[in-house]
Amino acid sequence: MPRPGITDIGTPKLGTPKADPTRWTGFEAAAAIIGELRGLQGALLPMLHALQDEFGYVPVEAEPMLADALNLSRAEVHGVISFYHEFRREPAGRHVLRLCRAEACQAAGGRAVADALLGRLQLDWGQRSGDGLLTVEPVYCLGLCACAPAAMLDGEPLGRITSHSLEQSLTECGT
């Protein structure tokens, strides 16, 4: 049986998109977020979270703005963004499903549920579906190990998921 590659368990790091200042309309919103959080000690992570909450990802156009506000080099900002699995570089689907892939969910059959879903949707981890409705992301523990396998759909926890219950939840939210 062929074994998956070593990077199989990670979120695929998509290449950083090129900045295109002529088309980006988020400057004002980003500047407001950065301005508001500037006074915090260690402000970069709170800013990145706020940007991702606003845009659904951390736009590459915001990198020089962050660097400027925090007196960092752009490379330092980029290095922080790329270190953390959670910061997306491209928009996610309208709905985000996070499936737990850690040991407790493995023990409870989580792998089969994940494989079935990704197979049906013909999606890879972290990839957005063609219709833009869904992104399935891997997560390593949601703290729902006593009702494994677990998932989180748009921030709402789901326990003891099966292929059937997961499809039902996805249908209910309109994907």
Add this chain to the structure above:
Amino acid sequence: MTRLYLPRDAAALALGAERVAEAVQRESGARGLPVELVRTGSRGMVWLEPLLEVDTPEGRIGYGPVTAADVSSLFEAGFLSGGEHALRVGQPEALPWLAAQTRLTFRRCGLIDPLDIDAYRAGGGFAGLERAIAMGPVGIVDQVKLSGLRGRGGAGFPTGIKWNTVRLAPAGQRYVVCNADEGDSGTFADRMLMEGDPLTLIEGMTIAALAVGATRGFIYCRSEYPHAIRTLRAAIERATRAGWLGADLRGSGHEFTIEVRVGAGAYICGEETSLLESLEGRRGTVRAKPPLPALRGLFGQPTVVNNVISFASVPFILAEGGEAYAAFGAGRSLGTLTVQLGGNVKRGGLLEVPFGTSLRHVVEELGGGTATGRPIRAVQVGGPLGAYFPVSLLDTPLDYEAFAALKGLLGHGGIVVFDDSVDLAAQARFAFEFCANESCGKCTPCRIGSVRGVEVIDRIVAGERAEKNLDLLGELCSLMTDASLCAMGGLTPVPVMSALTHFPEDFDQNSRRLPAAAE
């Protein structure tokens, strides 16, 4: 009006608690039977969630696990006065699961509205902080030392000694940082406490701040816990409004504020120095120790870094005295351990028991064996860096030293149960994969050793010069153990070597069981 209790804990929500709440409100309205629905944390019996409780003259009576479809029949059965129903479990405290426990840290969790300051006080809350204010820094540290409390995050370092180091370190600013980056699979005690009794954590951190002279605190909570983050922020706001946090807490002249910061999906940020880097706004790269964070921590200042459960254990210690806490447990593992039972288990959840309880008692008697009904083959204790133990080691008592003697670790107290369909070579490979994926990259043994580990296991399983590669695996593991900068690389060999030691047949191409058992 009848008072009902229903958890808002994420695990209860994952099992449909919100729909149950809606159904209860709907039915009570339709039937003209007004109820007051108090949303609590979870009692830890996840197997009974959603657990709906009703106040009766005989105490609370529980019904569970309740689905929204059951609610109508519960009203029919007269559950508002404790009526008979198939889901009735009687008084929850009388259930073997709860009766077997010693709840000190979690004594209020699941009983009260987590944001109700009055209920918190009525349940004994803030008594520890009041005593701490009167006692002063030396008195607080003495009580914590006396309690024998050791860091519950996994490392088991004596908390009192850590606090004293910070207290005595010369500094302009000191910090108290709570490590709520509970990344270990199989653990959820931090989450449950933050959602179910966050004021206990706030009280514990405030006591730490008084002990060391800190004015600022941070809770670094993982982003995978959105419910805990919301509850914590609301609790901090209420505690501040009630004067338990702020510029002059309870008129004592002491200042302490707490801010919640959110992680971003990096397992390594549960390592304390990596966490501090992340809090400062950088990549979560591990720092070399020394200097210890107690001397040079957040922003270069002396910092107490403790796990959620460590802080949450402190209010009891201060309220009842260090000796009262030390009366539980045995040897050098004193007090209580919060065990989290998950994975393929019939009755999963959280248990607070004195150190020394046997693994078998927890897994077989309280947990009831596997959920699939198949025989247990392995349990992993202590998260992704913990050992896989076979059934023959289930009589091991849960304490730090007993696990260390068997080349395992208690870690944060998570136990994950696997049935006989598990392939331990695959689990060992996963341990390396996880390390490769989550390594911060600073030290070579972890960054490269983990990648090499995957390759070596693949060769062994494929039967490629198996003997030589097994030797190589052993060498690689001892190198990672000895030369890694932190526990990530240093402990990844624990699950690997335990799998190899206790389940060698899974690594042998000739005896490898086909995944037939999985059906």
